[in-house]
Protein backbone atom coordinates (compact mmCIF):
# COMPACT_ATOMS: atom_id res chain seq x y z
CA UNK A 352 0.00 0.00 0.00
CA UNK A 353 1.73 3.15 -1.11
CA UNK A 354 2.32 6.11 1.09
CA UNK A 355 0.89 8.76 -1.13
CA UNK A 356 -1.50 9.23 -4.02
CA UNK A 357 1.33 9.73 -6.45
CA UNK A 358 0.54 13.32 -7.22
CA UNK A 359 3.96 14.88 -6.93
CA UNK A 360 6.84 14.05 -9.25
CA UNK A 361 9.42 11.56 -8.09
CA UNK A 362 12.22 14.07 -8.47
CA UNK A 363 13.15 13.51 -4.84
CA UNK A 364 14.49 10.10 -5.82
CA UNK A 365 17.05 11.52 -8.19
CA UNK A 366 14.83 10.55 -11.06
CA UNK A 367 16.42 13.07 -13.37
CA UNK A 368 19.76 11.30 -13.26
CA UNK A 369 17.99 7.94 -13.52
CA UNK A 370 16.15 9.03 -16.60
CA UNK A 371 19.43 10.22 -18.05
CA UNK A 372 20.83 6.75 -17.39
CA UNK A 373 17.77 5.14 -18.90
CA UNK A 374 18.30 7.15 -22.05
CA UNK A 375 21.61 5.37 -22.48
CA UNK A 376 19.92 1.96 -22.46
CA UNK A 377 20.26 0.15 -25.78
CA UNK A 378 16.49 -0.19 -26.18
CA UNK A 379 13.40 0.09 -24.03
CA UNK A 380 12.25 -2.94 -22.05
CA UNK A 381 9.08 -3.26 -24.10
CA UNK A 382 11.07 -3.65 -27.27
CA UNK A 383 12.22 -7.02 -26.02
CA UNK A 384 8.75 -8.54 -26.28
CA UNK A 385 6.70 -9.56 -29.24
CA UNK A 386 3.40 -7.81 -29.12
CA UNK A 387 0.95 -5.43 -27.54
CA UNK A 388 0.72 -5.36 -23.76
CA UNK A 389 3.98 -7.14 -23.26
CA UNK A 390 5.89 -4.44 -21.42
CA UNK A 391 4.62 -5.60 -18.05
CA UNK A 392 1.67 -6.90 -16.09
CA UNK A 393 0.89 -4.88 -12.95
CA UNK A 394 0.82 -7.05 -9.84
CA UNK A 395 -0.06 -4.16 -7.54
CA UNK A 396 -2.52 -1.46 -8.53
CA UNK A 397 -5.01 0.68 -6.57
CA UNK A 398 -7.95 2.08 -8.50
CA UNK A 399 -9.10 4.20 -5.55
CA UNK A 400 -7.49 6.08 -2.67
CA UNK A 401 -7.95 6.51 1.08
CA UNK A 402 -11.26 8.31 0.62
CA UNK A 403 -12.53 5.78 -1.93
CA UNK A 404 -12.10 8.12 -4.86
CA UNK A 405 -10.08 7.41 -7.95
CA UNK A 406 -10.22 6.89 -11.66
CA UNK A 407 -12.61 4.78 -13.72
CA UNK A 408 -11.60 1.43 -15.17
CA UNK A 409 -12.07 3.01 -18.58
CA UNK A 410 -9.47 5.67 -17.69
CA UNK A 411 -7.13 3.00 -16.39
CA UNK A 412 -7.50 1.01 -19.61
CA UNK A 413 -6.49 4.11 -21.53
CA UNK A 414 -3.38 4.43 -19.35
CA UNK A 415 -2.52 0.74 -19.82
CA UNK A 416 -2.94 1.15 -23.55
CA UNK A 417 -0.87 -1.34 -25.49
CA UNK A 418 2.00 -1.32 -22.98
CA UNK A 419 0.36 -3.20 -20.10
CA UNK A 420 -1.43 -6.41 -20.89
CA UNK A 421 -2.96 -7.28 -17.50
CA UNK A 422 -3.34 -5.80 -14.04
CA UNK A 423 -4.61 -6.48 -10.59
CA UNK A 424 -7.52 -4.28 -9.56
CA UNK A 425 -8.26 -3.18 -6.03
CA UNK A 426 -9.09 -0.18 -3.94
CA UNK A 427 -7.86 0.49 -0.45
CA UNK A 428 -9.62 -1.22 2.46
CA UNK A 429 -9.20 1.73 4.78
CA UNK A 430 -11.15 4.96 4.73
CA UNK A 431 -9.77 8.14 6.26
CA UNK A 432 -12.49 9.67 8.38
CA UNK A 433 -13.15 13.37 7.83
CA UNK A 434 -13.44 14.48 11.41
CA UNK A 435 -14.77 18.01 11.68
CA UNK A 436 -13.44 18.22 15.21
CA UNK A 437 -9.94 17.48 13.95
CA UNK A 438 -9.51 19.27 10.65
CA UNK A 439 -12.63 21.44 10.39
CA UNK A 440 -13.47 22.38 6.82
CA UNK A 441 -10.27 20.76 5.53
CA UNK A 442 -11.19 17.46 3.90
CA UNK A 443 -8.25 15.05 4.24
CA UNK A 444 -7.59 12.77 1.27
CA UNK A 445 -4.62 10.97 2.79
CA UNK A 446 -3.83 9.36 6.11
CA UNK A 447 -1.02 11.77 6.92
CA UNK A 448 -3.36 14.74 6.60
CA UNK A 449 -5.47 14.09 9.68
CA UNK A 450 -5.25 12.77 13.23
CA UNK A 451 -8.68 11.19 12.82
CA UNK A 452 -8.77 7.38 12.56
CA UNK A 453 -9.06 5.09 9.56
CA UNK A 454 -11.77 2.44 9.41
CA UNK A 455 -12.42 -0.64 7.25
CA UNK A 456 -14.62 0.25 4.31
CA UNK A 457 -16.06 -3.08 3.19
CA UNK A 458 -18.15 -1.60 0.40
CA UNK A 459 -14.97 -1.31 -1.65
CA UNK A 460 -15.39 -4.96 -2.67
CA UNK A 461 -18.91 -4.45 -4.01
CA UNK A 462 -17.72 -1.31 -5.77
CA UNK A 463 -14.82 -3.08 -7.52
CA UNK A 464 -17.07 -6.02 -8.46
CA UNK A 465 -19.72 -3.73 -9.92
CA UNK A 466 -17.15 -1.97 -12.10
CA UNK A 467 -15.67 -5.27 -13.27
CA UNK A 468 -19.07 -6.76 -14.06
CA UNK A 469 -19.91 -3.83 -16.35
CA UNK A 470 -16.82 -4.38 -18.51
CA UNK A 471 -16.95 -6.25 -21.82
CA UNK A 472 -15.49 -9.75 -21.58
CA UNK A 473 -12.37 -8.82 -23.53
CA UNK A 474 -11.54 -6.12 -20.97
CA UNK A 475 -12.43 -8.34 -18.00
CA UNK A 476 -9.81 -10.80 -19.18
CA UNK A 477 -7.14 -8.17 -18.52
CA UNK A 478 -8.00 -7.71 -14.83
CA UNK A 479 -7.61 -9.68 -11.63
CA UNK A 480 -9.88 -8.01 -9.05
CA UNK A 481 -8.91 -8.51 -5.42
CA UNK A 482 -10.93 -8.51 -2.19
CA UNK A 483 -9.64 -6.04 0.39
CA UNK A 484 -12.54 -4.83 2.56
CA UNK A 485 -12.04 -7.06 5.60
CA UNK A 486 -10.60 -6.46 9.04
CA UNK A 487 -7.62 -8.80 9.53
CA UNK A 488 -7.98 -8.47 13.30
CA UNK A 489 -11.55 -9.80 13.22
CA UNK A 490 -12.20 -13.54 13.53
CA UNK A 491 -15.11 -12.91 11.12
CA UNK A 492 -12.75 -11.47 8.48
CA UNK A 493 -12.61 -14.77 6.59
CA UNK A 494 -16.42 -14.89 6.55
CA UNK A 495 -16.51 -11.55 4.75
CA UNK A 496 -14.19 -12.88 2.04
CA UNK A 497 -16.32 -16.01 1.59
CA UNK A 498 -19.45 -13.85 1.36
CA UNK A 499 -17.89 -11.64 -1.32
CA UNK A 500 -17.04 -14.71 -3.42
CA UNK A 501 -20.53 -16.16 -3.21
CA UNK A 502 -22.15 -12.74 -3.82
CA UNK A 503 -19.98 -11.86 -6.82
CA UNK A 504 -18.98 -15.15 -8.46
CA UNK A 505 -16.68 -15.01 -11.46
CA UNK A 506 -14.99 -11.80 -10.38
CA UNK A 507 -12.19 -12.10 -7.85
CA UNK A 508 -8.77 -13.77 -8.09
CA UNK A 509 -7.40 -13.02 -4.66
CA UNK A 510 -7.28 -10.92 -1.52
CA UNK A 511 -5.22 -7.83 -0.84
CA UNK A 512 -3.38 -5.71 -0.74
CA UNK A 513 -4.22 -5.72 2.93
CA UNK A 514 -1.93 -4.60 5.71
CA UNK A 515 -0.83 -5.91 9.08
CA UNK A 516 2.13 -3.74 10.11
CA UNK A 517 2.34 -0.53 8.11
CA UNK A 518 4.24 2.56 9.13
CA UNK A 519 1.97 5.45 10.22
CA UNK A 520 -1.17 3.45 9.32
CA UNK A 521 -1.55 0.51 11.75
CA UNK A 522 -1.79 2.76 14.78
CA UNK A 523 -4.49 4.90 13.15
CA UNK A 524 -6.92 2.07 12.42
CA UNK A 525 -10.02 2.06 14.61
CA UNK A 526 -10.36 -0.88 16.97
CA UNK A 527 -7.91 -3.66 17.69
CA UNK A 528 -4.50 -3.34 16.04
CA UNK A 529 -3.78 -6.12 13.54
CA UNK A 530 -1.02 -8.59 14.35
CA UNK A 531 0.88 -11.37 12.60
CA UNK A 532 0.12 -13.62 15.57
CA UNK A 533 -3.65 -13.04 15.59
CA UNK A 534 -5.63 -16.25 14.83
CA UNK A 535 -8.01 -14.04 12.82
CA UNK A 536 -5.24 -13.72 10.24
CA UNK A 537 -4.69 -17.48 10.27
CA UNK A 538 -8.38 -18.01 9.52
CA UNK A 539 -8.07 -15.64 6.54
CA UNK A 540 -5.00 -17.41 5.15
CA UNK A 541 -6.58 -20.83 5.76
CA UNK A 542 -9.54 -19.76 3.68
CA UNK A 543 -7.30 -18.28 0.98
CA UNK A 544 -5.58 -21.66 0.70
CA UNK A 545 -8.91 -23.50 0.57
CA UNK A 546 -10.39 -21.26 -2.14
CA UNK A 547 -7.15 -20.74 -4.10
CA UNK A 548 -7.14 -16.99 -3.56
CA UNK A 549 -3.85 -15.24 -4.33
CA UNK A 550 -2.79 -13.21 -1.28
CA UNK A 551 -1.07 -9.81 -1.46
CA UNK A 552 0.05 -9.04 2.07
CA UNK A 553 1.66 -5.83 3.21
CA UNK A 554 3.52 -6.12 6.47
CA UNK A 555 6.57 -4.06 7.24
CA UNK A 556 9.58 -6.16 8.07
CA UNK A 557 10.69 -3.67 10.66
CA UNK A 558 9.74 -0.63 12.70
CA UNK A 559 10.26 2.79 11.12
CA UNK A 560 13.74 4.27 11.48
CA UNK A 561 15.17 1.03 12.90
CA UNK A 562 18.68 1.08 14.29
CA UNK A 563 21.68 -0.12 12.34
CA UNK A 564 22.70 -3.71 13.17
CA UNK A 565 19.32 -4.58 14.67
CA UNK A 566 17.39 -7.67 13.51
CA UNK A 567 14.13 -6.53 11.83
CA UNK A 568 11.54 -6.75 14.58
CA UNK A 569 8.71 -8.39 12.64
CA UNK A 570 10.81 -10.81 10.59
CA UNK A 571 10.51 -13.79 12.92
CA UNK A 572 6.73 -13.45 13.25
CA UNK A 573 6.35 -13.01 9.50
CA UNK A 574 8.33 -16.13 8.67
CA UNK A 575 6.37 -18.14 11.24
CA UNK A 576 3.09 -16.92 9.73
CA UNK A 577 4.19 -17.84 6.21
CA UNK A 578 5.34 -21.26 7.37
CA UNK A 579 1.97 -21.91 9.02
CA UNK A 580 0.28 -21.50 5.61
CA UNK A 581 2.28 -23.49 3.05
CA UNK A 582 -0.78 -24.06 0.83
CA UNK A 583 -1.54 -20.35 0.37
CA UNK A 584 -0.05 -18.46 -2.59
CA UNK A 585 1.31 -15.42 -0.79
CA UNK A 586 2.95 -12.36 -2.28
CA UNK A 587 4.81 -10.29 0.31
CA UNK A 588 4.29 -6.72 -0.89
CA UNK A 589 7.35 -4.49 -1.29
CA UNK A 590 9.52 -7.29 0.18
CA UNK A 591 8.52 -5.83 3.55
CA UNK A 592 9.97 -2.37 2.96
CA UNK A 593 8.32 1.01 3.34
CA UNK A 594 8.98 4.70 3.02
CA UNK A 595 10.92 4.82 6.28
CA UNK A 596 11.05 1.11 6.96
CA UNK A 597 14.38 0.93 5.22
CA UNK A 598 16.46 -2.12 4.29
CA UNK A 599 18.32 -3.59 7.25
CA UNK A 600 21.65 -1.85 7.48
CA UNK A 601 24.89 -3.02 8.95
CA UNK A 602 27.83 -1.10 10.19
CA UNK A 603 31.25 -2.12 8.95
CA UNK A 604 32.06 -3.58 12.34
CA UNK A 605 28.99 -5.81 12.40
CA UNK A 606 28.89 -6.75 8.73
CA UNK A 607 30.03 -10.30 9.35
CA UNK A 608 27.19 -11.23 11.64
CA UNK A 609 24.25 -8.98 10.69
CA UNK A 610 22.41 -9.71 7.47
CA UNK A 611 21.29 -6.93 5.15
CA UNK A 612 17.82 -6.87 3.62
CA UNK A 613 18.97 -8.73 0.51
CA UNK A 614 20.69 -11.34 2.68
CA UNK A 615 17.43 -11.80 4.58
CA UNK A 616 15.52 -12.19 1.31
CA UNK A 617 18.04 -14.66 -0.07
CA UNK A 618 17.79 -16.78 3.06
CA UNK A 619 14.00 -16.84 2.66
CA UNK A 620 14.23 -17.65 -1.05
CA UNK A 621 16.50 -20.60 -0.32
CA UNK A 622 14.25 -21.91 2.46
CA UNK A 623 12.08 -24.81 1.18
CA UNK A 624 9.47 -24.09 3.87
CA UNK A 625 8.86 -20.73 2.16
CA UNK A 626 8.67 -21.98 -1.43
CA UNK A 627 5.05 -20.77 -1.65
CA UNK A 628 6.06 -17.16 -0.97
CA UNK A 629 6.64 -14.57 -3.67
CA UNK A 630 7.68 -10.95 -3.41
CA UNK A 631 6.47 -7.92 -5.27
CA UNK A 632 8.90 -5.13 -6.06
CA UNK A 633 6.19 -2.50 -6.29
CA UNK A 634 6.17 1.08 -5.04
CA UNK A 635 8.51 3.89 -6.01
CA UNK A 636 9.58 4.06 -2.36
CA UNK A 637 11.05 0.57 -2.79
CA UNK A 638 12.60 1.36 -6.15
CA UNK A 639 14.55 4.18 -4.51
CA UNK A 640 16.49 1.65 -2.43
CA UNK A 641 17.14 -0.68 -5.36
CA UNK A 642 18.48 1.97 -7.71
CA UNK A 643 20.22 4.12 -5.10
CA UNK A 644 23.64 3.39 -6.60
CA UNK A 645 24.95 1.22 -9.46
CA UNK A 646 26.16 -1.20 -6.79
CA UNK A 647 22.71 -1.61 -5.19
CA UNK A 648 21.11 -2.08 -8.62
CA UNK A 649 23.66 -4.77 -9.42
CA UNK A 650 23.03 -6.59 -6.11
CA UNK A 651 19.25 -6.49 -6.58
CA UNK A 652 19.57 -7.69 -10.17
CA UNK A 653 21.78 -10.57 -9.05
CA UNK A 654 19.09 -11.76 -6.62
CA UNK A 655 16.37 -11.46 -9.26
CA UNK A 656 18.52 -13.39 -11.74
CA UNK A 657 19.17 -16.09 -9.17
CA UNK A 658 15.49 -16.45 -8.20
CA UNK A 659 13.61 -15.30 -11.32
CA UNK A 660 10.42 -17.23 -10.43
CA UNK A 661 9.86 -15.47 -7.11
CA UNK A 662 9.46 -11.76 -7.91
CA UNK A 663 6.70 -9.73 -9.55
CA UNK A 664 6.78 -6.17 -10.76
CA UNK A 665 3.95 -3.86 -9.77
CA UNK A 666 3.53 -0.10 -9.82
CA UNK A 667 1.61 0.37 -6.55
CA UNK A 668 0.23 3.55 -8.05
CA UNK A 669 -3.02 4.90 -6.64
CA UNK A 670 -5.56 6.27 -9.10
CA UNK A 671 -2.84 7.73 -11.35
CA UNK A 672 -3.87 10.91 -13.14
CA UNK A 673 -2.36 9.77 -16.44
CA UNK A 674 0.34 7.70 -18.12
CA UNK A 675 3.25 9.83 -16.85
CA UNK A 676 2.96 9.12 -13.11
CA UNK A 677 1.92 5.53 -13.83
CA UNK A 678 4.88 4.57 -16.00
CA UNK A 679 7.36 6.60 -13.94
CA UNK A 680 7.57 3.73 -11.44
CA UNK A 681 8.42 1.24 -14.16
CA UNK A 682 11.03 3.57 -15.60
CA UNK A 683 12.62 3.92 -12.17
CA UNK A 684 13.57 0.24 -12.31
CA UNK A 685 15.36 0.54 -15.65
CA UNK A 686 18.85 0.29 -14.08
CA UNK A 687 17.86 -3.08 -12.57
CA UNK A 688 15.90 -4.47 -15.53
CA UNK A 689 18.82 -3.69 -17.80
CA UNK A 690 20.95 -6.13 -15.77
CA UNK A 691 18.47 -9.02 -15.86
CA UNK A 692 18.74 -12.02 -18.12
CA UNK A 693 15.98 -12.07 -20.78
CA UNK A 694 14.36 -14.98 -18.92
CA UNK A 695 14.38 -13.23 -15.52
CA UNK A 696 13.17 -9.97 -17.03
CA UNK A 697 10.22 -11.63 -18.74
CA UNK A 698 9.26 -13.58 -15.63
CA UNK A 699 9.42 -10.60 -13.27
CA UNK A 700 7.47 -8.36 -15.66
CA UNK A 701 4.91 -10.92 -16.87
CA UNK A 702 5.55 -14.62 -16.55
CA UNK A 703 5.21 -14.96 -12.79
CA UNK A 704 2.07 -12.84 -12.80
CA UNK A 705 0.57 -15.05 -15.48
CA UNK A 706 1.44 -18.28 -13.68
CA UNK A 707 0.26 -17.21 -10.21
CA UNK A 708 -2.89 -15.29 -11.13
CA UNK A 709 -4.02 -17.77 -13.79
CA UNK A 710 -3.79 -20.52 -11.19
CA UNK A 711 -5.71 -18.30 -8.75
CA UNK A 712 -8.46 -17.68 -11.28
CA UNK A 713 -8.77 -21.36 -12.06
CA UNK A 714 -8.93 -22.45 -8.42
CA UNK A 715 -11.30 -19.69 -7.25
CA UNK A 716 -13.73 -20.39 -10.12
CA UNK A 717 -13.67 -24.07 -9.12
CA UNK A 718 -14.33 -23.17 -5.47
CA UNK A 719 -17.23 -20.93 -6.53
CA UNK A 720 -18.75 -23.73 -8.59
CA UNK A 721 -18.53 -26.11 -5.62
CA UNK A 722 -20.19 -23.52 -3.36
CA UNK A 723 -22.83 -22.14 -5.69
CA UNK A 724 -26.33 -21.71 -4.22
CA UNK A 725 -25.12 -21.88 -0.64
Ligand SMILES: [Zn+2]
Pocket residue numbers: 352353395397512667
Ligand atom coordinates in the same frame (compact mmCIF):
# COMPACT_ATOMS: atom_id res chain seq x y z
ZN1 LIG B 1 -0.26 -0.81 -2.41
